[in-house]
Amino acid sequence: MKSWSQAPPLKPPLWSTAAGDPTEGLSLEQLRQWYEERAESRLKGQYESTVRGIVELLEDASSAPLRLTALRITAPHTSQAFLDNLLSPYLGSRKTSDSPYSTVRSVLKQTRDVTQALAATSIFTSLQPTLVRSLSPLAETGDVELLVVAKGRSRRFLKGETNVGNSEASGSISGKLFNTLGCGDSLSVVVSTGTRTRRSTEISFDQPLPGWELNTRGEGGLWEYERDWTGWAGCWERQRGAKAGISTRTLLGHHTLAYTLVSRQIHTLAPTASLSTRLAAGTNIKSSFTHTLQNSAPNWSYRLAQEVAGLAGDAKFVRLEADFSRAIPLTTNLSTSFTARTAFIRPLSESPVPLSDRAFLGGPTSVRMFRMNNMGPHDGLDATGGELAASAGLSLLGNFPGRALFWPLQWQLFVNSGTLGRLLPGDDLATAVRTTLSRPSVSVGLGLVGRMDPIRVEFNLGVPLAAAKGEGLARGWSVGIGLEFL
Amino acid sequence: MATTENPVLVSVHKFLARFPLYTYPAWPLSTTAPPSGLPTLWIHPSTKGQEPLSSDVECLKWQAWLALRGVAVSLRSDVHPDGGVDGKLPTLHLPDNTVHPAHAIPSALSIASLPHEGYASAEAELESKAFLALLESTLHKALFPDENPPRGPITGILPPEWLASVKPVSFVEAREAITALSGRLGSTDVWFLGSERPTALDAAAFAYLHTALTLKVGHPAEVIKREVERRPNLLRFHQNVEEEVRNAFQ
Numbered sequence: 050m051k052s053w054s055q056a057p058p059l060k061p062p063l064w065s066t067a068a069g070d071p072t073e074g075l076s077l078e079q080l081r082q083w084y085e086e087r088a089e090s091r092l093k094g095q096y097e098s099t100v101r102g103i104v105e106l107l108e109d110a111s112s113a114p115l116r117l118t119a120l121r122i123t124a125p126h127t128s129q130a131f132l133d134n135l136l137s138p139y140l141g142s143r144k145t146s147d148s149p150y151s152t153v154r155s156v157l158k159q160t161r162d163v164t165q166a167l168a169a170t171s172i173f174t175s176l177q178p179t180l181v182r183s184l185s186p187l188a189e190t191g192d193v194e195l196l197v198v199a200k201g202r203s204r205r206f207l208k209g210e211t212n213v214g215n216s217e218a219s220g221s222i223s224g225k226l227f228n229t230l231g232c233g234d235s236l237s238v239v240v241s242t243g244t245r246t247r248r249s250t251e252i253s254f255d256q257p258l259p260g261w262e263l264n265t266r267g268e269g270g271l272w273e274y275e276r277d278w279t280g281w282a283g284c285w286e287r288q289r290g291a292k293a294g295i296s297t298r299t300l301l302g303h304h305t306l307a308y309t310l311v312s313r314q315i316h317t318l319a320p321t322a323s324l325s326t327r328l329a330a331g332t333n334i335k336s337s338f339t340h341t342l343q344n345s346a347p348n349w350s351y352r353l354a355q356e357v358a359g360l361a362g363d364a365k366f367v368r369l370e371a372d373f374s375r376a377i378p379l380t381t382n383l384s385t386s387f388t389a390r391t392a393f394i395r396p397l398s399e400s401p402v403p404l405s406d407r408a409f410l411g412g413p414t415s416v417r418m419f420r421m422n423n424m425g426p427h428d429g430l431d432a433t434g435g436e437l438a439a440s441a442g443l444s445l446l447g448n449f450p451g452r453a454l455f456w457p458l459q460w461q462l463f464v465n466s467g468t469l470g471r472l473l474p475g476d477d478l479a480t481a482v483r484t485t486l487s488r489p490s491v492s493v494g495l496g497l498v499g500r501m502d503p504i505r506v507e508f509n510l511g512v513p514l515a516a517a518k519g520e521g522l523a524r525g526w527s528v529g530i531g532l533e534f535l
Numbered sequence: 536m537a538t539t540e541n542p543v544l545v546s547v548h549k550f551l552a553r554f555p556l557y558t559y560p561a562w563p564l565s566t567t568a569p570p571s572g573l574p575t576l577w578i579h580p581s582t583k584g585q586e587p588l589s590s591d592v593e594c595l596k597w598q599a600w601l602a603l604r605g606v607a608v609s610l611r612s613d614v615h616p617d618g619g620v621d622g623k624l625p626t627l628h629l630p631d632n633t634v635h636p637a638h639a640i641p642s643a644l645s646i647a648s649l650p651h652e653g654y655a656s657a658e659a660e661l662e663s664k665a666f667l668a669l670l671e672s673t674l675h676k677a678l679f680p681d682e683n684p685p686r687g688p689i690t691g692i693l694p695p696e697w698l699a700s701v702k703p704v705s706f707v708e709a710r711e712a713i714t715a716l717s718g719r720l721g722s723t724d725v726w727f728l729g730s731e732r733p734t735a736l737d738a739a740a741f742a743y744l745h746t747a748l749t750l751k752v753g754h755p756a757e758v759i760k761r762e763v764e765r766r767p768n769l770l771r772f773h774q775n776v777e778e779e780v781r782n783a784f785q
Binding site: 433490515516522524 | 558564
């Protein structure tokens with residue numbers, strides 16, 4: 050029986066199939082196209098032949114002994130200690146499972162690993178690796194050195210921008226210095242001013258932690274800002290804080306563990322400020338540890354945060370937050386998205402949770418068709434905020450037909466729901482949770498969604514269907530600009 | 536000129552006004568009314584713990600005034616000055632949950648004004664204003680030399696202690712004020728300016744005398760304390776009023 054696995058041997062004479070003549074009767078344009086296609090096909094063939102030749106050559110030589118004896122990196126503004134720490138795992142003779150000694154294959158893998166490790170620092174725009182014969186007088190046959198010429202990316206960055214949205218107009222200047230210490234570090238300064246957030250200054254620094262993997266970074270920051278809360282709490286809030294932490298990435302997502310020391314001052318009360326706000330006025334110091342885990346993909350994201358405050362300072366509480374978002378395509382032009390957010394804050398002393406630490410709900414990026422941070426319990430005109438918060442939003446999004454199909458514009462129908470309640474010291478937890486969940490405020494509406502990644506702009510028409518007495522309502526139309534919406 | 540409203544907009548507003556379709560009752564609010572049921576005076580706390588007399592001269596002035604007028608109020612010293620009306624203390628909190636600044640305390644408590652504000656005559660009333668100005672200007676500056684120093688755009692960002700006045704404060708005028716105050720009280724009068732009942736001047740004088748007498752050792756204005764201690768009639772006045780004020784707020 051004849052075996053199909055064995056091809057018949059090729060025997061000359063062979064005819065060339067690469068060429069050929071164009072069909073007769075072609076126009077000048079068709080002839081030009083024919084010759085262009087032939088030239089392209091030849092080039093492609095030559096390229097494939099070359100690659101195949103190299104691959105075959107490497108395959109043949111992959112088991113040949115070759116030893117990497119030195120690694121030379123030409124990287125401007127990069128510290129030697131940082132490179133030593135980064136590349137030490139890739140140095141030394143490495144053997145593959147196929148061969149008990151260092152081979153061409155293992156050296157090529159080392160080269161790839163080194164290049165990838167350098168690229169992961171994000172401080173180089175291009176990397177050019179070259180293997181050369183070792184020039185050392187002690188070098189043996191098959192000893193090579195890896196030279197990598199790295200070109201650093203711009204180390205200074207300055208940006209000015211203005212933003213309008215969420216009932217706020219602001220302007221900011223941000224500057225960044227990358228790799229100043231030569232170890233993949235980053236220093237950023239953002240100064241901004243606006244109608245709602247005044248005199249905001251933030252300085253942050255982060256760098257890979259020596260002795261840890263590259264994605265484990267140490268972070269530190271200082272900030273000061275002054276925010277106008279007169280729209281919902283009849284006061285201003287000033288914060289001055291410092292933060293130090295460590296962040297890393299695991300299979301679950303991006304973790305940040307941080308210690309924060311911050312002074313908050315409730316001041317410049319409106320003449321109509323409620324008694325709740327007046328009694329919350331003054332300076333309050335918080336010393337807390339926080340852990341945040343967040344992860345996202347194109348169609349989903351989640352965030353879990355825990356905070357324990359009270360090792361020093363005035364604020365004493367435990368806070369748990371969980372946010373989840375999921376988008377599901379229904380058809381090619383129709384999708385649905387669901388978002389849920391919860392917050393739970395338990396006071397750990399006889400004093401209520403400070404105003405600055407309470408949860409607030411409502412607004413174009415929160416529960417739509419309610420005024421910003423104006424849901425839940427109120428004292429007069431002022432929202433008191435709460436310790437128990439839950440909100441959820443379900444949206445149906447669709448593309449417009451015709452030419453508008455390719456515009457970054459969609460229509461949406463939405464239903465939002467949210468509830469915010471108090472958990473004061475001495476309150477029964479089960480009763481407070483039951484009371485809070487038993488009175489959800491609900492809103493519905495429709496609108497336009499414009500996407501200018503990562504920013505999303507919404508223009509909505511809607512109404513609140515259910516609301517508690519005293520909550521701030523935003524019937525009719527509203528505009529929202531933000532990164533994350535309910 | 537009469538305005539004509541767009542009928543479409545009116546219809547839209549009428550439609551929107553129907554929402555929300557369901558309204559929950561207002562969230563129950565933890566009580567913020569004064570627990571004693573009495574009007575409550577928010578004051579700066581004393582530097583001596585549970586001491587009922589405020590360490591702030593303005594608060595002490597009003598404490599004394601209310602005590603001398605026999606008005607029953609309770610005290611609260613855990614509210615930050617930023618929480619007071621106009622960001623200041625004292626502030627009066629009434630049981631109906633309204634708050635009032637210091638200057639509105641008499642009207643908020645419906646305290647009837649007296650003929651000549653309680654002074655013996657119109658001349659005495661006029662003289663009281665001069666003495667009040669002496670206390671609240673000359674004596675105040677001597678007792679609180681670092682209060683609200685003028686700060687320019689550069690000095691505004693520096694800590695106040697770096698800007699401590701290097702100019703020595705002259706206590707000559709303050710000593711003269713104490714002398715004048717002592718002279719006007721006389722050796723037998725109970726109240727200043729020969730009034731039959733306590734007045735605003737008595738409350739203010741007590742507040743400043745108490746502040747001077749409780750200055751810490753080594754305070755730059757200690758000379759004023761010594762000046763007061765040399766005046767038996769001022770010491771007697773201070774002792775009498777202090778007893779009355781303490782009794783009112785114990």
